[in-house]
Amino acid sequence: MVEAALDFPIYSIKAVAHMAGITEPTLRAWEKRYSILTPQRTESGHRRYTRRDIYRVIWLKRRLQEGMSISQASTLLETQSAESLLDSMEQELKASSNGTSVKTNGRRLNSNSNTTLIESPKANEIRSIPVLINELLEYLLDFNEMGADQLLAEAMGLYSPEAVCIDIIRPVLVEVGERWLRNEVTIATEHFASNICRTRLNAMIDSLPLVKDGPLVLTACGPSEFHELGIVTTTLFLRRHGRRVIYLGQNVPALDFEKDLRRLKPSLVAFSASRTETALVLAHEILPVIEQVRTNNLPSLIFAYAGRAFIEEPSLHDLFSGQVYFGDDSRQTVALVDQLLPRN
Amino acid sequence: MVEAALDFPIYSIKAVAHMAGITEPTLRAWEKRYSILTPQRTESGHRRYTRRDIYRVIWLKRRLQEGMSISQASTLLETQSAESLLDSMEQELKASSNGTSVKTNGRRLNSNSNTTLIESPKANEIRSIPVLINELLEYLLDFNEMGADQLLAEAMGLYSPEAVCIDIIRPVLVEVGERWLRNEVTIATEHFASNICRTRLNAMIDSLPLVKDGPLVLTACGPSEFHELGIVTTTLFLRRHGRRVIYLGQNVPALDFEKDLRRLKPSLVAFSASRTETALVLAHEILPVIEQVRTNNLPSLIFAYAGRAFIEEPSLHDLFSGQVYFGDDSRQTVALVDQLLPRN
DNA sequence: AAAACTTGGACAACATCTTGACAAGATTGG
DNA sequence: CCAATCTTGTCAAGATGTTGTCCAAGTTTT
Numbered sequence: 001m002v003e004a005a006l007d008f009p010i011y012s013i014k015a016v017a018h019m020a021g022i023t024e025p026t027l028r029a030w031e032k033r034y035s036i037l038t039p040q041r042t043e044s045g046h047r048r049y050t051r052r053d054i055y056r057v058i059w060l061k062r063r064l065q066e067g068m069s070i071s072q073a074s075t076l077l078e079t080q081s082a083e084s085l086l087d088s089m090e091q092e093l094k095a096s097s098n099g100t101s102v103k104t105n106g107r108r109l110n111s112n113s114n115t116t117l118i119e120s121p122k123a124n125e126i127r128s129i130p131v132l133i134n135e136l137l138e139y140l141l142d143f144n145e146m147g148a149d150q151l152l153a154e155a156m157g158l159y160s161p162e163a164v165c166i167d168i169i170r171p172v173l174v175e176v177g178e179r180w181l182r183n184e185v186t187i188a189t190e191h192f193a194s195n196i197c198r199t200r201l202n203a204m205i206d207s208l209p210l211v212k213d214g215p216l217v218l219t220a221c222g223p224s225e226f227h228e229l230g231i232v233t234t235t236l237f238l239r240r241h242g243r244r245v246i247y248l249g250q251n252v253p254a255l256d257f258e259k260d261l262r263r264l265k266p267s268l269v270a271f272s273a274s275r276t277e278t279a280l281v282l283a284h285e286i287l288p289v290i291e292q293v294r295t296n297n298l299p300s301l302i303f304a305y306a307g308r309a310f311i312e313e314p315s316l317h318d319l320f321s322g323q324v325y326f327g328d329d330s331r332q333t334v335a336l337v338d339q340l341l342p343r344n
Numbered sequence: 345m346v347e348a349a350l351d352f353p354i355y356s357i358k359a360v361a362h363m364a365g366i367t368e369p370t371l372r373a374w375e376k377r378y379s380i381l382t383p384q385r386t387e388s389g390h391r392r393y394t395r396r397d398i399y400r401v402i403w404l405k406r407r408l409q410e411g412m413s414i415s416q417a418s419t420l421l422e423t424q425s426a427e428s429l430l431d432s433m434e435q436e437l438k439a440s441s442n443g444t445s446v447k448t449n450g451r452r453l454n455s456n457s458n459t460t461l462i463e464s465p466k467a468n469e470i471r472s473i474p475v476l477i478n479e480l481l482e483y484l485l486d487f488n489e490m491g492a493d494q495l496l497a498e499a500m501g502l503y504s505p506e507a508v509c510i511d512i513i514r515p516v517l518v519e520v521g522e523r524w525l526r527n528e529v530t531i532a533t534e535h536f537a538s539n540i541c542r543t544r545l546n547a548m549i550d551s552l553p554l555v556k557d558g559p560l561v562l563t564a565c566g567p568s569e570f571h572e573l574g575i576v577t578t579t580l581f582l583r584r585h586g587r588r589v590i591y592l593g594q595n596v597p598a599l600d601f602e603k604d605l606r607r608l609k610p611s612l613v614a615f616s617a618s619r620t621e622t623a624l625v626l627a628h629e630i631l632p633v634i635e636q637v638r639t640n641n642l643p644s645l646i647f648a649y650a651g652r653a654f655i656e657e658p659s660l661h662d663l664f665s666g667q668v669y670f671g672d673d674s675r676q677t678v679a680l681v682d683q684l685l686p687r688n
Numbered sequence: 689a690a691a692a693c694t695t696g697g698a699c700a701a702c703a704t705c706t707t708g709a710c711a712a713g714a715t716t717g718g
Numbered sequence: 719c720c721a722a723t724c725t726t727g728t729c730a731a732g733a734t735g736t737t738g739t740c741c742a743a744g745t746t747t748t
Contacts, residue, residue, distance in 0.1 A: 025728055187597065188564070192593070199546050356693085372694090374737095376695095389693080414737070
């Protein structure tokens with residue numbers, strides 16, 4: 001799983017130095033002087049860092065670039081990572097109340113700011129999730145690939161992959177999509193943004209060991225449904241928890257789907273609908289196929305549905321009586337599947 | 345049959361060294377020092393590797409190229425795939441139960457080759473591109489993610505990224521697309537295939553250092569053009585050669601494009617058209633925008649076009665007189681851009 | 689007989705470790 | 719405002735660990 005990969009000590013100091021752009025002596029000095037890095041050691045005493053360590057170093061480097069001192073940044077990182085377990089709401093509260101407690105920042109910042117600091121004078125603010133969202137949005141609207149990438153790497157170091165997907169990437173892409181609907185940004189912007197985020201999600205999926213056994217789950221967007229972010233996130237989460245999942249894509253026609261069902265013989269299929277119309281199509285075209293396959297081939301096939309449409313229009317649930325609702329939040333889904341499906 | 349060949353110990357150390365690009369002493373050293381490779385032995389003690397072994401070696405080599413040390417990579421390989429345990433157990437079982445037959449492996453091979461080995465008796469030859477294409481196609485049509493991934497990893501080890509993109513991935517995806525048009529496979533198959541390949545391409549792009557300076561290149565699909573593989577490949581190649589490129593996506597409307605042009609101020613824009621109709625749309629909707637922006641804002645803006653349409657219907661070139669044709673093959677494109685654009 | 693393979697040992701090049709020191713800049717006390 | 723002190727990145731030296739390559743002597747394959 002990602003946790004394993006994220007907290008698995010394999011990187012040498014050279015690799016970390018290269019990836020984070022901090023020299024090796026400095027890394028050792030930081031480790032000695034502050035308590036931010038405690039890499040494991042091999043039998044012979046060589047340092048072995050985790051991916052999370054690398055993200056932490058990158059995070060620190062960014063603070064330095066913003067004019068913060070390493071000692072401030074390191075204490076901030078400690079408090080920050082302690083809080084990252086909590087809800088974003090709570091973090092925001094603490095962030096505002098903590099603002100004044102970090103001392104002697106003002107002078108350093110002002111004297112240094114002319115070199116690299118472009119932004120607000122309050123760079124010492126704790127970067128809560130709302131702050132990260134705003135910054136990511138800014139980068140994406142600006143076609144700034146490097147900035148967006150660094151920020152996402154930083155976010156992955158501070159928060160769980162679930163939190164990054166649901167609390168950062170999702171709202172940002174929704175916002176971009178809405179701005180596109182309001183004609184405030186071009187389709188290229190929207191495409192660029194979702195491309196960057198998809199690449200990150202894919203990279204996360206890529207780092208997972210592939211599951212070969214166990215019951216198969218199919219995920220898909222129904223006919224004329226093109227909004228795939230939610231279901232892709234769900235796919236990612238299920239894979240993270242060791243499920244065998246194949247994502248069938250956007251706009252899957254009922255006829256095709258029937259073929260795939262017979263061929264792949266899944267134990268569970270999950271469809272997402274973002275708008276009322278596509279939810280209706282789901283009920284009228286996909287559901288009959290399910291029923292039919294159930295009577296003919298796979299009597300225990302489970303059908304699950306989810307998506308924005310059902311949050312905005314709760315009456316749609318009536319169309320899917322007897323089926324499983326996957327919940328308003330991808331986080332719940334994993335537990336739900338564990339109840340529904342045996343582990344192998 | 346592919347599966348069987350995957351675990352069949354036939355490759356000599358020389359063959360493995362050649363295919364994976366690792367010297368023989370190194371292979372032996374790895375086997376001795378780490379527990380990653382345990383090839384079977386012939387009666388006389390010569391090593392006989394399986395294709396899976398080769399995949400593992402190639403996987404290791406990639407980690408090394410990424411800056412990881414062999415010890416790190418090998419521990420990662422061990423923990424990453426719980427399968428490796430299964431494999432070794434299986435192999436051990438086979439070894440002990442088939443004791444007698446394994447002993448005589450060296451001689452038996454020739455008599456056995458007709459069953460599993462389709463090719464020449466010399467098993468140490470590099471698997472040719474047509475063979476790789478067929479196998480990749482098989483995996484993809486079979487929704488076999490692991491097989492496809494391993495095969496692509498192997499291909500990347502054997503051939504240049506350019507060759508993998510143009511000579512392997514492209515024909516395979518074209519074939520899948522055509523089968524979908526002929527209704528022989530479902531859209532999910534097509535989506536699955538292109539998703540796997542896109543993920544690999546993205547991973548390659550991801551591993552490149554981001555370029556910040558130099559003239560900007562925009563790549564895009566024109567209005568109602570959805571066939572993005574070629575232009576994405578071109579984007580990849582240009583990035584590989586240190587160009588700053590932003591891919592704007594499929595189906596970019598002329599109005600949007602004008603906004604993006606004014607905003608991003610590129611030095612060159614490249615559009616792709618797969619069918620005659622989209623080439624026409626390109627000429628009638630995008631080209632006027634280019635001309636207009638040229639007279640108003642960016643007099644030196646270069647317009648380039650490419651795509652299948654121009655190969656199948658050469659008369660289409662007449663519509664783009666005075667513009668740059670990007671060539672029939674993405675490989676040429678890089679050199680062409682070097683002629684057209686200064687390096688910074 | 690030539691080519692290929694085996695093992696085990698040896699070795700050079702490189703990475704990394706620890707410790708101690710130093711210099712430039714920021715901060716602070718007088 | 720100057721000098722002392724603190725902070726922080728960098729370096730050097732000597733020891734140890736890691737890793738690709740090579741050699742020698744013997745065996746197997748062609």
